[in-house]
Amino acid sequence: MIVYILCFILFLVGLYGLITRRNLVKIVISLSIMEFSIFIFLVLIGYIDGGIAPIVSEKIINPEYVDPLPQAMVLTAIVIGLATTAMLMSIAIRLYRKYKTFDIRVIKNLKG
């Protein structure tokens, strides 16, 4: 039970960074931290008490594996998160070249 509360605390840390930080790169890092908390939550769902890692071998007889499906989901989701972070960082680098600063209080051209 306490591990789920720790996941939630990690999510809140990411949310705090997203709301209060003014630097573009820190916003990107906070979004990454929020995503990682969801991945940890997903892997914890498939845990069975006393289970072993799902690796097939001949020497283990009558094994009780933990659920391998959330692990496959998290592998795919990690690569998707990587692609999203790469996209965000390229736009942040281009914005730095145009505005010469990373501060979001200066980048406010579109209004209304």
Next chain:
Amino acid sequence: MNSLIPLFIILPLAVAFIIPIFGKLTDYFAKTITPIMLLILCFFSISLLFNSNQESYIIGGWQPIDNIPIGIYLVLDGFSKLILCIISIIGFLVSIYSISYINKYTSENNFYTLFCLMIAGMNGVVLSGDIFNLFVFLEISVIASYALVAFGVGKNELEASFKYQVLGNIASFLILFSVALLYWQTKTLNIADISNILKTHEGSALLTFTQIFLITGFGLKAAIIPFHAWLPDAHSSAPSPVSAMLSGVLIKAIGVYVLIRLFFNMFVFTYEIGVVIAVLGTLSMIIGSLLAINQWDIKRLLAYSSISQIGYIMLGFGIGMMILSKGGKESIAVLAIAGSLFHMVNHSVFKGLLFLGAGAIEYRTNTRDMNQLGGLAENMPITSTTSLGASMSISGIPPFNGFFSKLIIIIAAVQGKFYLLAFLAVIVSIITLAYFLKFQKSVFYGKNKNFTDIKEVPFAMSFSMIVMLILCVGLSILAIPSIREVILDQAVNSLINVDEYINLVIKN
């Protein structure tokens, strides 16, 4: 013929990866192969629409064990067929339009690659029968659209793309969190199987929690109030063919479609969720149109009016859900849902046409400010005629198609005794007419101040606009009951009869 369903995903994906290899050798490779591929998909989807054969396709051939599905399924029923037609037809017309428009930018190979990836992702979302597969294809199409919004790298486009990305990222992991919660409760990822298991669950608090997170996540993708903050910036700064695709197809295929599929076919109807969806729809209708009155930028006005029209669609679905959950008369709910589906088809056609017209104006005059334009009707006859037709259609003037779909939604609201909602829908329609008259007068009619020597747009752009105007007038025949039964009623039936969806996947 039906066993060729995966072609909808294979063809755009293959073309998207062939273009970087051969695009460096010849000049016109990307411009010719994308419209040809989309034309093939167009014919295929229209033939599937009239074939009236629903089917599910198992990828990899993993047959179910003990009636429990273990593979990834692609399910094609009435609702998916309708959205596939919309994606293919609007995608084909926009890709022909961008043959001339893309001359303003460099690196056109990258544009067509991203465009094909976006279409492959949307087709995957519409066809998928498994929630995690839906999430993966959702991410493919959304990441391609982030890059397309920032395509001309100026200051406004980059800022709009960054705002769009941050909010879209939050939406994506709210959706992933809901998928995790659903897996925790039901231990399976197949939509039909989850529907089977949830029929015997009572309504627990965790289930309502999951539903609220799903409404938030997909509401951010569909730009319902109060999740609309990214839409005016992103849709007004993108290049015009991309705006037409985003506003006409993307927010419906990955926002409204998934929300309706999950709430009608997967969860059990409850009255409270119907109230939530109807209230969100009404708020979007009113606030979207009130914010659009004061805009002086053409594409920002069109983006705010998109929010308003999506509110109409959600209102129709909300009324249907409220009536069905209380066990009321089923014919009224069928009318409301059919009106919403018809309005989805109509909105993609006339909003696409309006954005393409705005792009044509920008192509010739290089400005989007309504204060500087005026009197363009003599210089650009085709653009002004098609834009006038689309404006009359969105305001609800007969005989264009917008009138019939709004009429069906208002009649369904009156028959179901929701008099306040019907009154608000009529008022919003009048406000829509007001700001579109302002748009037409200040851009096309009036005195021509600065642009007296511009010509009409090239042939590729005007071809797409004329075909869309013909579709605007022609789609009003869908209101006639005999034609409506062929096209719309199979979609409505697949939403209301949940057992039909389950029987496509779990054949017992």
Next chain:
Amino acid sequence: MQGMSLIVKKVAQLMAGLIFIYGIYIIVHGHLTPGGGFAGGALIAGSYILAILAYGSDTIKLKKEETGTSLTESISILFALMMAVAGFFIGTKVFFNNYLPAGKIGELVSAGVIPLYNIFIGIEVAAALLTIFLALIIYKEEIEG
């Protein structure tokens, strides 16, 4: 971009080779242990990026490398797609079918066509990550002259 000091170069020389071999191990054993194409591809890209960062980007021709990795990515995805479409014609005529013979559970050469998919997807992920990295370096070199 200049390289780093001598110690970093020597250690990167040793570690890049080891990480590359470990990445190939994760890809090839994808049907027996957790991992597979995605994770192994990220590891292989990591070993290349370590070598480029330690020795500096002045030692490679950036434009040629970037066209090379972009072409590798497109070709390996097309190979994977062609193998999936070949399932339409062989065996039980379904997309993504498993049409090579499945051997004993737990052996390296078993489970039909899955190890081949892992290899192609691993090459593709590594090439994609390298293309992103090289594109960002080229952009920085262009702006700073």
